[in-house]
Amino acid sequence: MTREVVYPVRVEFGDCDPAGIVWFPNFFRWIDAASRHFFIACGVPPWAETTTTLGVIGTPLVDTHASFRRTATYGDALEIHTSISEWRAKSFVQRYRVQRGADLLMECEEVRIFAGKRADGSMFAHPVPPSIRALCE
Amino acid sequence: MTREVVYPVRVEFGDCDPAGIVWFPNFFRWIDAASRHFFIACGVPPWAETTTTLGVIGTPLVDTHASFRRTATYGDALEIHTSISEWRAKSFVQRYRVQRGADLLMECEEVRIFAGKRADGSMFAHPVPPSIRALCE
Amino acid sequence: MTREVVYPVRVEFGDCDPAGIVWFPNFFRWIDAASRHFFIACGVPPWAETTTTLGVIGTPLVDTHASFRRTATYGDALEIHTSISEWRAKSFVQRYRVQRGADLLMECEEVRIFAGKRADGSMFAHPVPPSIRALCE
Amino acid sequence: MTREVVYPVRVEFGDCDPAGIVWFPNFFRWIDAASRHFFIACGVPPWAETTTTLGVIGTPLVDTHASFRRTATYGDALEIHTSISEWRAKSFVQRYRVQRGADLLMECEEVRIFAGKRADGSMFAHPVPPSIRALCE
Numbered sequence: 001m002t003r004e005v006v007y008p009v010r011v012e013f014g015d016c017d018p019a020g021i022v023w024f025p026n027f028f029r030w031i032d033a034a035s036r037h038f039f040i041a042c043g044v045p046p047w048a049e050t051t052t053t054l055g056v057i058g059t060p061l062v063d064t065h066a067s068f069r070r071t072a073t074y075g076d077a078l079e080i081h082t083s084i085s086e087w088r089a090k091s092f093v094q095r096y097r098v099q100r101g102a103d104l105l106m107e108c109e110e111v112r113i114f115a116g117k118r119a120d121g122s123m124f125a126h127p128v129p130p131s132i133r134a135l136c137e
Numbered sequence: 138m139t140r141e142v143v144y145p146v147r148v149e150f151g152d153c154d155p156a157g158i159v160w161f162p163n164f165f166r167w168i169d170a171a172s173r174h175f176f177i178a179c180g181v182p183p184w185a186e187t188t189t190t191l192g193v194i195g196t197p198l199v200d201t202h203a204s205f206r207r208t209a210t211y212g213d214a215l216e217i218h219t220s221i222s223e224w225r226a227k228s229f230v231q232r233y234r235v236q237r238g239a240d241l242l243m244e245c246e247e248v249r250i251f252a253g254k255r256a257d258g259s260m261f262a263h264p265v266p267p268s269i270r271a272l273c274e
Numbered sequence: 275m276t277r278e279v280v281y282p283v284r285v286e287f288g289d290c291d292p293a294g295i296v297w298f299p300n301f302f303r304w305i306d307a308a309s310r311h312f313f314i315a316c317g318v319p320p321w322a323e324t325t326t327t328l329g330v331i332g333t334p335l336v337d338t339h340a341s342f343r344r345t346a347t348y349g350d351a352l353e354i355h356t357s358i359s360e361w362r363a364k365s366f367v368q369r370y371r372v373q374r375g376a377d378l379l380m381e382c383e384e385v386r387i388f389a390g391k392r393a394d395g396s397m398f399a400h401p402v403p404p405s406i407r408a409l410c411e
Numbered sequence: 412m413t414r415e416v417v418y419p420v421r422v423e424f425g426d427c428d429p430a431g432i433v434w435f436p437n438f439f440r441w442i443d444a445a446s447r448h449f450f451i452a453c454g455v456p457p458w459a460e461t462t463t464t465l466g467v468i469g470t471p472l473v474d475t476h477a478s479f480r481r482t483a484t485y486g487d488a489l490e491i492h493t494s495i496s497e498w499r500a501k502s503f504v505q506r507y508r509v510q511r512g513a514d515l516l517m518e519c520e521e522v523r524i525f526a527g528k529r530a531d532g533s534m535f536a537h538p539v540p541p542s543i544r545a546l547c548e
Contacts, residue, residue, distance in 0.1 A: 016428060025163075065203075149447070154290060
């Protein structure tokens with residue numbers, strides 16, 4: 001069984017565009033929050049702490065694929081169902097289903113890495129830390 | 138030959154996150170602007186006008202797939218190279234390459250529709266209007 | 275006694291800037307949501323409904339004054355305490371205190387109107403509708 | 412004479428709300444960009460550099476007051492006229508007029524500081540650095 005964490009979202013007036021529906025970049029704002037919330041809910045320490053303990057500064061996005069099925073508008077209460085569907089050597093696949101009640105509005109599948117930072121400021125992909133993976137499975 | 142339109146972007150301080158790099162939903166903000174800019178540059182009238190003349194209220198997103206190659210930060214000047222790579226019966230594929238000089242930062246491929254609005258407020262996909270396609274090829 | 279409504283905010287990673295603190299325009303995003311939430315909590319129907327019943331399409335901002343006292347960062351849970359401190363003939367003053375626990379982070383005082391829309395699309399200020407004022411006091 | 416710098420803004424579809432006009436927090440996004448642009452245009456080095464040379468990490472906002480006169484919508488080209496109207500010992504007043512052609516849309520007056528960061532991460536207000544003031548007058 002894959003662990004699933006739910007992140008709630010209230011759609012606000014300012015999240016909507018002149019067509020009266022959520023402007024799509026806002027779905028990615030919420031998905032990024034749901035990604036971080038997943039790790040917090042699994043008991044992974046904040047990245048500020050893992051920076052010191054593991055050299056992991058966060059989980060930047062490498063690739064994302066999203067499908068938009070239904071629109072949403074302000075006043076809607078959404079739920080983002082988040083899980084990790086695949087662990088690779090140096091990356092992982094995080095999946096999201098954005099629902100309004102039983103209606104699926106949007107699906108998204110991302111590849112992210114556990115990033116470290118070199119002395120020159122550039123980032124690199126850590127091997128997946130076993131301690132983090134253990135908390136999330 | 139496919140027509141290509143370039144949309145310039147200045148990266149600002151507020152577009153960047155605590156890691157000091159562009160927060161990825163902002164790339165989608167800019168890509169949505171580049172999408173609309175493509176049609177304007179091709180001579181397609183604003184959606185406010187096509188709503189009356191063609192029943193087309195805009196080009197909502199159905200599907201998007203993006204790859205992130207390099208990061209950007211504030212002070213960077215980016216260019217979004219935009220084209221339409223495929224015309225289907227009721228949708229089209231719009232492609233984007235986000236560059237900083239010769240460096241490719243991000244690539245994105247979207248499926249969008251030319252949307253109409255029904256009396257009940259719901260949207261539907263128009264067949265691609267030949268007059269718009271002619272302007273964009 | 276003035277009625278006060280509390281709107282909760284979770285600060286997310288993407289709300290923060292390269293200094294690691296909330297980028298100030300995000301406070302205004304939240305305050306606008308708190309403004310609308312105030313009316314909903316008081317039992318005022320959604321603007322989509324008052325557009326038909328009262329000709330009121332919303333409460334656009336005319337003037338705002340804000341003081342920033344303390345910073346916030348991601349992971350913080352904030353509360354926006356909202357009230358209407360003054361009713362004028364054709365406008366009202368809405369006040370906000372943004373707190374993290376007992377700490378005051380930001381204060382804001384706005385002048386807003388109950389807007390109607392003319393046939394030409396321009397907006398105007400309605401006299402404050404007594405039915406709305408009665409619900410909010 | 413006070414030095415004035417102009418920052419251009421294109422209003423995009425996603426900057427507008429369901430009323431079809433710019434959602435007001437976006438004006439503050441642009442004003443923050445205009446603030447930084449003012450210093451760059453005056454020849455002040457980027458904050459990343461002044462962090463090392465002067466201990467100045469940026470110019471956080473202490474207080475802001477804005478009046479909204481006219482609305483804007485997508486397709487509009489705006490200009491933000493920016494100046495520093497007052498220098499105090501440990502802060503300064505930055506002023507903005509947002510125009511569309513000759514029409515004034517919004518005015519804003521801010522108090523900002525030149526911030527330093529203490530070892531514990533907290534910020535403080537530097538005395539205004541004479542080298543920066545000299546470049547901006």
